[in-house]
Amino acid sequence: MESRIQKIRETLKDKNLDCMLLYKPENRRYVSGFTGTTGYVVVTHDEAKFMTDFRYIEQAKTQCQGFEIIEISKEKPLTYVLNQFQISKLGIEEDHVTYGQYKDYSMKLDQIELIALDGALTKLRVIKDEDEINNITQAARIADKAFIHILKYVKPGIMEIEVALEIESFMKQKGASKLSFDMIVASGERSALPHGVASNKTLSLGDTITLDFGCVYNGYCSDMTRTFILGQATEKQKEIYAIVLEAQNKALQSVRPGITGAELDEIARDVISKKGYGAYFGHGLGHGVGLEIHELPHINQLGKEPLAPGMVITIEPGIYVPGFSGVRIEDLVVVTHDGYEVLSKSTKEFIELNR
Known part of the structure; x- marks a missing residue:
């Protein structure tokens, strides 16, 4: 997955983003190799993290090579973890985010601007290896x-x-x-x-x-x-x-x-x-x-x-x-x-x- 993560980082530069959040199943699998049903890929310019709940931690450790695995929970949700990063511009999959999720992110992410990826991952996936x-x-x-x-x-x-x-x-x-x-x-x-x-x-x-x-x-x-x-x-x-x-x-x-x-x-x-x-x-x-x-x-x-x-x-x-x-x-x-x-x-x- 190393070359795919590098493509993500090139996209971050092109779109002037600090970080990208992916959880559409196909995009998530393409970048991380994860085949489970719950998880989030987070890629910055120098880090790659995979976040999921306790049900999938061991699966993620096996499948998501090159990623730091982070457990999320009700006490430590995705938004809490993202707030620990030093980021101000977060790319999101606008065609896969519900209104409820967008509202939740907007309320709970501290001074982090949400920016549409404009189908960037779909475009990356068009050429098959x-x-x-x-x-x-x-x-x-x-x-x-x-x-x-x-x-x-x-x-x-x-x-x-x-x-x-x-x-x-x-x-x-x-x-x-x-x-x-x-x-x-x-x-x-x-x-x-x-x-x-x-x-x-x-x-x-x-x-x-x-x-x-x-x-x-x-x-x-x-x-x-x-x-x-x-x-x-x-x-x-x-x-x-x-x-x-x-x-x-x-x-x-x-x-x-x-x-x-x-x-x-x-x-x-x-x-x-x-x-x-x-x-x-x-x-x-x-x-x-x-x-x-x-x-x-x-x-x-x-x-x-x-x-x-x-x-x-x-x-x-x-x-x-x-x-x-x-x-x-x-x-x-x-x-x-x-x-x-x-x-x-x-x-x-x-x-x-x-x-």
Whole structure:
């Protein structure tokens, strides 16, 4: 974590701060390695401290290498400890502080100015190092294995929720700690719902089935979507799938350092619009993935920053026709020095699953 602490100190200098307070779980883990649920990272220009209550002291001593471990309690709360530091400007995670916490800090911190970090940690986390990419890659491998498994499991008459439970159970057996988000299993007309979380609907022959899922491995997320047909497909189902796959491939092939998320979004959107389905692609092309399932960079019309090696993103165009069905195809991708590497290895060939 030494290099990450140094990045924090560079941020302190850039923002003219004396100290930074972090407790958003993803930021806290990124800087300290702590995986528990309660704790605070405090970094100054020459000190790094981790504060937690008695439940996590031993865990922090093991995980938070290079940090001084300080026990906090009702008698000696966080604000009491911070008041012992010789600081006047404290950077806080403005997007993770409740009004109650801000009010408490403002009342109890003596002559310490609270200054918003403006998402500084999220920006630091956008470039993944080798260990981070390895963890994301392993999470993607588990999801790929789950897709192969579920194709053998799916049949008419079972419920979407049963499919979701089978995928979750399989991924945990293969080493995942949990799902990286609420799984989407949407069949038939429900596949036209971009966020159609698994329901009690039963699968029927002729259904389009969209599976959007991922898992967490060693804290890092994966994310993949595949769409297939249960039984024999209609010509319109084939048409929509082919358009989405073309859009996805063209965007994928354009991934490289220097291109922006907005430019990638336009490439995929242009393919779908020219085929007459522009009105049915209503979400952005993708997003960054890491310790959080949605993080920087933006891979949509807001994505004005150029991509750089080490960023991990999704490319996931879709077409959703209400009352009929929908198709989304999503891959997890690492931006490399000379282009990209796709981490999602599951087939994207058109599948008619005959049972």
